[in-house]
Amino acid sequence: MRNPGRRGGPRDTERFNGWVERFAGYHSHVSIARIERWLAQFTEDHRDLAARILDAVEFYRPDQLAGAYRSILGALPGWSRNAPQRQGRWRFVAFSIRSGESGDSMLATFRRANDLTGARFNELFAYKADLLKENLGPEDTVVFVDDFAGTGDQAINAWKEALGELLPRRPKAFLVLVVAVQQALRRIAEETPLMVRTFRHLRPRHNFFANECTYFSRAEKGTVLSYCRRAGKSNPQGYGSCGLLVVMAHRCPNNSLPILHGRSTAFRGLFPR
Amino acid sequence: MTQLRAMAPGSVGVKTIPTRELQPNPHNPRMLFDRDPLETLKNSIDKVGILVPLTVYWSRAEKTWVILDGQRRWMCAKALGLKTVPVNEVAEPTPVQNIVTMFQIHKLRADWELMPTALKLQVLMDALKEKRDKQLADLTGLDRAVVVRCKKLLSYPKKYQDMMLDPDPERRVKADFFIELNAVLRDRNVRRMTWFRPERFTSQMLKRYSKRRLKSVTDFRKVKQYINNAVKAGKTRVITQRLREFAEEPALPVEHLAIQAAAVSAKVHQITTAVTRLEVMLRHINAMDYYAEEALWSRLEALLQLIRVKLAEVERRSR
Numbered sequence: 001m002r003n004p005g006r007r008g009g010p011r012d013t014e015r016f017n018g019w020v021e022r023f024a025g026y027h028s029h030v031s032i033a034r035i036e037r038w039l040a041q042f043t044e045d046h047r048d049l050a051a052r053i054l055d056a057v058e059f060y061r062p063d064q065l066a067g068a069y070r071s072i073l074g075a076l077p078g079w080s081r082n083a084p085q086r087q088g089r090w091r092f093v094a095f096s097i098r099s100g101e102s103g104d105s106m107l108a109t110f111r112r113a114n115d116l117t118g119a120r121f122n123e124l125f126a127y128k129a130d131l132l133k134e135n136l137g138p139e140d141t142v143v144f145v146d147d148f149a150g151t152g153d154q155a156i157n158a159w160k161e162a163l164g165e166l167l168p169r170r171p172k173a174f175l176v177l178v179v180a181v182q183q184a185l186r187r188i189a190e191e192t193p194l195m196v197r198t199f200r201h202l203r204p205r206h207n208f209f210a211n212e213c214t215y216f217s218r219a220e221k222g223t224v225l226s227y228c229r230r231a232g233k234s235n236p237q238g239y240g241s242c243g244l245l246v247v248m249a250h251r252c253p254n255n256s257l258p259i260l261h262g263r264s265t266a267f268r269g270l271f272p273r
Numbered sequence: 274m275t276q277l278r279a280m281a282p283g284s285v286g287v288k289t290i291p292t293r294e295l296q297p298n299p300h301n302p303r304m305l306f307d308r309d310p311l312e313t314l315k316n317s318i319d320k321v322g323i324l325v326p327l328t329v330y331w332s333r334a335e336k337t338w339v340i341l342d343g344q345r346r347w348m349c350a351k352a353l354g355l356k357t358v359p360v361n362e363v364a365e366p367t368p369v370q371n372i373v374t375m376f377q378i379h380k381l382r383a384d385w386e387l388m389p390t391a392l393k394l395q396v397l398m399d400a401l402k403e404k405r406d407k408q409l410a411d412l413t414g415l416d417r418a419v420v421v422r423c424k425k426l427l428s429y430p431k432k433y434q435d436m437m438l439d440p441d442p443e444r445r446v447k448a449d450f451f452i453e454l455n456a457v458l459r460d461r462n463v464r465r466m467t468w469f470r471p472e473r474f475t476s477q478m479l480k481r482y483s484k485r486r487l488k489s490v491t492d493f494r495k496v497k498q499y500i501n502n503a504v505k506a507g508k509t510r511v512i513t514q515r516l517r518e519f520a521e522e523p524a525l526p527v528e529h530l531a532i533q534a535a536a537v538s539a540k541v542h543q544i545t546t547a548v549t550r551l552e553v554m555l556r557h558i559n560a561m562d563y564y565a566e567e568a569l570w571s572r573l574e575a576l577l578q579l580i581r582v583k584l585a586e587v588e589r590r591s592r
Contacts, residue, residue, distance in 0.1 A: 097435050129434035132392045138334050158440030165389045168299035169334055
């Protein structure tokens with residue numbers, strides 16, 4: 001969570017332009033008009049609070065995602081671009097595929113970021129469906145690439161429901177993420193053999209509703225919660241009650257506040273999923 | 274140890290291993306077990322101990338004991354805090370042997386995702402060079418129908434197979450989608466359509482699925498039926514165009530493929546078949562053998578009356 005502006009700060013052209021510039025690249029373009037419409041959903045008394053929430057949003061641009069993936073891969077033990085220097089066989093796999101999009105877009109970002117787009121690196125990139133017949137062993141490494149983990153639910157279920165069976169000889173298995181919440185990291189470590197490597201590690205103070213988050217008062221949190229209930233009845237504090245203010249250029253995690261991404265008839269988020 | 278446990282016969286040729294040194298078999302299809310049977314087993318083990326030793330092997334790669342058979346007994350032992358479990362050690366199986374054993378031991382539950390099972394079947398098919406459904410069913414203990422379903426899933430490109438392995442259950446595409454779609458993709462009338470490209474059509478159907486424009490994956494059965502009816506009614510050109518429109522425009526409902534003449538034609542075929550069957554049956558009976566069957570003769574009289582009415586409606590005389 002970024003440090004929001006002071007209370008009562010002007011909602012002037014400079015501030016609006018700052019938001020537009022900072023959120024540039026979101027898949028659903030964030031314009032001044034859209035920000036104005038979003039703010040208009042709050043009562044006049046609450047618009048300053050809403051503006052400070054926008055100030056506090058952590059937005060990850062594509063170049064930041066790429067930078068994160070570069071730094072993570074460089075630190076993985078046994079990795080080298082040069083095949084003879086690599087330890088064992090390496091396979092990079094998309095952790096999730098979004099059928100409506102270009103599929104394994106995070107894996108594509110990872111590949112480009114690490115300059116592995118040449119044909120000679122093709123064999124390093126695999127589908128999950130390839131893993132069983134590859135018969136990777138303890139001397140090999142598989143790297144699952146994704147962007148975010150809030151609760152760890154998906155990683156844990158994925159391991160128990162499928163991945164564990166696809167990697168019977170237990171190669172080293174990393175899950176590479178750009179952003180992860182501390183509770184997710186702990187749960188994944190406890191319940192799976194996946195080793196998580198993340199660029200940004202969110203702590204309790206990044207949960208808007210946590211006591212550790214001191215940027216907003218208890219009264220302000222109560223006010224925001226009432227809007228969040230309109231935006232997303234089922235998880236008003238964000239999925240897993242994570243209460244995050246995190247948005248990535250290609251999507252807003254549902255662990256973030258529903259006022260950011262919700263699409264109910266009562267409230268439309270600024271960052272629709 | 275309880276009295277009952279003390280009465281259990283001792284084991285010969287069996288050793289004990291610390292419970293915590295055992296690992297579940299990675300090929301064991303699922304970590305989930307029904308709670309009630311497990312509770313019953315746990316109570317039984319609590320009273321009499323583990324009567325049937327687990328079957329285990331030493332994994333050289335992982336340097337650990339791995340369970341081949343007996344995971345439920347192991348889970349109960351852990352829950353009861355038993356420090357050791359009795360085991361029979363066997364040689365480390367090959368991956369193929371391990372997969373076959375797991376298939377044989379563990380019944381496939383209806384609610385399990387099918388893709389991991391299909392991928393294991395592929396390993397067996399490649400290693401044993403066996404593709405025949407019956408032989409694979411006999412080898413694995415899977416139902417033949419399940420083998421057929423698995424093979425349909427394996428016929429898809431890997432990117433689609435991965436969609437069935439997505440960690441997010443809401444985003445995961447159900448195996449049933451691809452299984453039901455398979456019938457349309459393989460339809461020879463469809464494959465003759467010059468515009469048709471299987472992968473593009475699959476993507477278009479996925480788009481429809483993700484936009485919730487499919488009421489149910491069994492809509493694909495309707496698609497196939499409409500195509501078959503149209504072709505039988507000599508409306509191939511029309512259905513070719515309609516199917517293309519259906520593929521390209523997600524908003525069009527499945528009923529867009531229903532061609533009235535084709536529907537009638539299908540009904541005619543159905544009725545003609547039934548009439549022919551009845552005709553054959555009646556020709557072959559000796560009426561005097563059924564002289565006293567009042568119910569039969571009453572029904573035939575009613576049918577005759579109905580037929581006369583229908584013929585009259587279309588201005589035909591009944592002879």
